[in-house]
Amino acid sequence: MTSVERTAYRVFPRLMTTRELYVFYSPTQDQRRRQPATRKAAVADLIAAIHHAWQAQQRGHRRR
Numbered sequence: 001m002t003s004v005e006r007t008a009y010r011v012f013p014r015l016m017t018t019r020e021l022y023v024f025y026s027p028t029q030d031q032r033r034r035q036p037a038t039r040k041a042a043v044a045d046l047i048a049a050i051h052h053a054w055q056a057q058q059r060g061h062r063r064r
Contacts, residue, residue, distance in 0.1 A: 016024075027035065
């Protein structure tokens with residue numbers, strides 16, 4: 001398998017300081033503000049998908 005250093009992806013330094021990790025990979029204030037609503041929407045979508053799949057499965061069992 002090709003190593004990360006030999007691919008076309010962004011070049012990462014071998015070692016990153018804690019500060020660099022915090023600065024580059026922490027969510028912004030705007031992202032933190034939107035996150036709860038986004039998480040609630042994602043959970044609601046997941047529940048709806050599971051419910052839909054369950055209903056489809058129940059319909060399939062009734063046809064047999």
